[in-house]
Amino acid sequence: MEYNTERDDMVIPEYGRNVQKMVEYALTIEDREKRNAYVNLIITAMYNVNPDAKNIVDFKHKLWDHLYIISDYKLDVDSPYPIPDKQERMTPPQPLSYKNSNIKFGPYGKVLENMIEKIIEMEEGDEKQVLIALIAQQLKKSYLQWNRDSVDDELIYKHFEELSKGQLKLHENFKLNTTKNILNNNKKKTNTNIKNNKPQKNSKYSVNSNQKFSNQNTHK
Secondary structure, eight states, X not given: OOOOTTSOOOSSGGGHHHHHHHHHXXXXXXXXXXXXXXXXXXHHHHHHHOGGGGGSTTHHHHHHHHHHHHTTTOOOOOOSXXXXXXXXXXXXXXXXXXXXXXXXXXXXXXXXXXXXXXHHHSXXXXXXXXXXXXXXXXXXXXXXXXXXXXXXXXXXXXXXXXXXXXXXXXXXXXXXXXXXXXXXXXXXXXXXXXXXHSOOTTXXXXXXXXXXXXXXXXXX
16 A cells, blocks of 8 residues: 655644644635534544643643644634734744853763852861862762773862862861772662662562552451
8 A cells, every 4th residue: 555645744743634634624614603613523533633632731722722733823713722823833942041051070060060169168167178078079979970990089189179279178188988988889879779669578568460469467
């Protein structure tokens, strides 16, 4: 069976060619009352063809908008909603403007950079020193998520120096956690998350092979 390639393209393919033909026929109905009644049948057909539309906010409004689009905005009927503006639809949206958020080092992201800037503004004290140490440790953790093969602590210190523009100083006895410990901790967290997501053997309710809930405490 060959597909007829000479037929007109469908304006909104999801509704099918029959709905498009119904809309085209509605344009030929001269009596407004009959045209209104027929158009309501089309709306019902559009819903039946695309029942998932009911999950869309204001889905009825969307169906009427699509009806006008299929008719190339030529349909003159009593719509319960404002008629969409053809020019507005044809006008391309304005590009979104983004703030300049260039990231200095990809593995760390912009959030860590912003945190470092906030810590720089803090008053000197124990709290600031604790946060400085935590940020340095987080830099290494983030780097290991990006590159698990190896990481040189001196590289982390260098990046910390650059990101803080030399304004944050680590304690002279400060040491980064070892790569092995960081990776082991990450592995433990992953295993814990997997374990927590498994159904508990001793839970009151369990799922049997037929996917039905049964009460394990019920005695026969």
